[in-house]
Amino acid sequence: MDMNIDDPLDFEFEDELLKPAPVINNNKRKKLIGLDDLVEDHYREQNKLLEKQTKHTKSKAKKNKRSYDDEDRKEALLTRIVEKCHNQLKAFGEEEEIPTWGVQVFGDKKAFPPLHLPDFGSCNLLQSFLNNKLNSVVGLSAEKGDIFLEGLLINGWLLKLAFLCGHVEEPIAIWAFNTMLYSPKEELQNFSTEFWCVILSSRKEVDQLPVKIDWFPEYTDLRRALDLYGFLFKFSSNVGPINLDSDTEGPPQNIRAWVRFVTACCVIRSKKPIFSTLEAEEVVEIIISLFLDRQFQGLMVLLNDCMQAIINYFTDEEWCLSCEKIAKFIACRVSKDLNCIQAVECLSEADSRFKQLRSSVAYQILLSCFEGVNCGEEILRSLIAVNFKDKSCDFLKMYIYLVLTENWVLSNSLIEDNPVIYEMFSLYLRHCSNLISATDLRSYASKVRHRAAYLVHFSVQK
Template identity: 55%
Template sequence: MASKDEYPTINSSVVPKKRKKIIGLDELVADFYKEQSKNVEKESKRAKAAKKKFLLEEQDMKEASLSKLVDECHIQMNEMSGEEESSEWGIQLFRDQKSPPSLVNPVEGCGLLKFFLNSELNSLVELSLENGDSFIEGLLVDGWLTKLVLTYRHVEESIAVWTYNLVLYSSNEKLRTSACDFWCVILSSEKELKIDWFPNYSELRRALEVYGFLFSNIGAANANSSCGGPAQNIISWIKFVTAACQFRSKWSVFSTSEAEELVEVIICFFLDRQLQGLSVLLCECTQAVIGYFTDKEWEVSCEKVAKSLACRVPKDLNCIRVVECISGVDDRNKHLRSAVAFEILIGFFDYKAAQHDEVLRLLIAINLKDKKCDLYKMYIYLMLTQNWLLSENLLENNVVLKEMYGLYLRNCCCQISSTDLRTFASKVRDKASFFLQGASKI
């Protein structure tokens, strides 16, 4: 039997050596190109990232540049818009008010009231002088004073002065309104009344001075002034003037020169924005004062008023406001509107032209393409020319004027492009285009 030593055992813990893998040339080439492909892909990604970054930076720069350009345009447009908005009409014509005169009770010196108190009619109402001011004021507010005056057909001086002062100076609205109604009824009454005292123009003018009205140098007045405005009595003042002018056949209270100044004053009232709420009253008053003149007086007075207004009104948009507030459609209003527009227009040219065709030649000669051309003034010229020529239909029977006016309008349309950003460029172009359409139908 053989021994253990004769049969050696296999040691299972011994691991046989692995065979080394042999890498071929093809594999090496494949690995090389694979690596190269990865490098190319990485470079491509880097290039794309760099290009994208560049494009983003370039886009940001463009957006910043565009944003800056838009902001600059916005600022310029706001400046232009601000210039047009600040170029508004308006003058504050009333400054610091003065102390009004004292109001004297008329009871003691009024024979009519004493007669009424002793009459049988008073036995029914039992009024007494012991009530003082409230006695006469009550009669006025309730309308009894007006009825008494109409019944006895007599306005005594004490009553006339007292009620007139209430109209112009009273701070009590009821008394002021009642006194104004009293005078309107007296002036419009068909009955023949005896009036012991009637206010003249100097009284009305003095009231305006108390209200702080600027009779001269209104061109220097500031529309944004912090000074006080007109007194509430201005409403009654306007109503009184209207009533006094409507019945000239009975009460001829103003001279021709005084009536001329009244026309100027009333028209100037339209320039104060604080009186915009009184436009209807002012229009009625304007018509009444213009109608106060006789036909013969008006032929001369119209030109005087036009020349005076042209000197009083500042050379800005207030010119247009003054002309357009003369809104009546009758011959007198048309004549005055045309005359005022013409006088203001030739004033802009220092009165170098006096004839109609000479003025139009000056307007046609203006080069609107010139960047130094003041389009703000051109807008004023355009509006004044329209009112001057068309208010009295001066083009209907004058072919030369019509052709010259048409050429002027075409210049305003064609010499200003739609991209012109100058102040008032679009307004001049649009207005001229609109007027040109109307002129072609004349």
């Protein structure tokens, strides 16, 4: 076999690197993508996306239009239903304004007495400061006596000196009492009240105050303070509720001190009785009347403490007579609206005396509501005879009667031993819960029905 010297060797055919490069056909070369092509493709995709969004917006607009049309139809239907219900309600009479409890028990205030500084010459405590060699440092004088004494009170030194000496002189006692009830400065009111209350509440011996007090206020002094505050001793709740948004000036801040001092005085009866039985009865009536004034809602705890103290002030023999007298007084003064319910329910059920007074007040108010009624059986007989179907039936009155009857019967443990009263009360509750229709839309009809049903199931049958 003839071989040319220029021919490649056999192993050179197997080496990839030694193979000759293929011949490239220029006609088959791929086309290169330029920048103009990319821009053109971008705008083409943007146009497609814009067309798609336009179609979606048109479709959504058509859908929303159909939705708005549906909502308009539903709103028109709801309007017709509301108008129909309103017309049906008119058949039961005009809409009544729902009343609220609350009366104004304070009128115009009078001028407070001036707060005279104790006479230095008649007060040994002040004289001891004047004659002390350290007075050159303190600089006490008659001209600066009020500032000095107020400083002792506020810093607690006046109280410490009273216990240290075991004695409160008359000028100091009178000044602290008048400062408590008449000072316009709230800080002085609080500290002078604290001065008196701490002394009265401190325990040294059972029947003796821990500190000798040369002057002690009487009930006339407390009553005079109320008179200057503008308290209406002859108030009547028929004057209508007070308008809390009006510019009428309310009771003074000193009424807090008055209530606290009365509470402290009630606790020390065994040491120093300050109230007679008649005066204690009037204090109970005053505290109940304060419960009727909506301006005192922030003082409910303070008033409850005072009520607890004054009711426990009576002996057992005194309370048997005083309870009924207080109830009759309240029944004569309070109007036969929601105020009479407040007058009853402001009395907690903490103990037997509270329950007794609560029941007695409710009973006396019920007696005054029905002419010619003289006993509990006649009250219940009148209530059972009420025709709830009558269009002239006043369900607000029915609600008041129901709450009063509930408190009269259930707060009196003796009535449980009276089967006649208890059975008549149960029958009255069943009438209220069964004979008043659930569809009766008159004002307070549902309140009467629901409250009676609750009492039947949870109070009478327990």
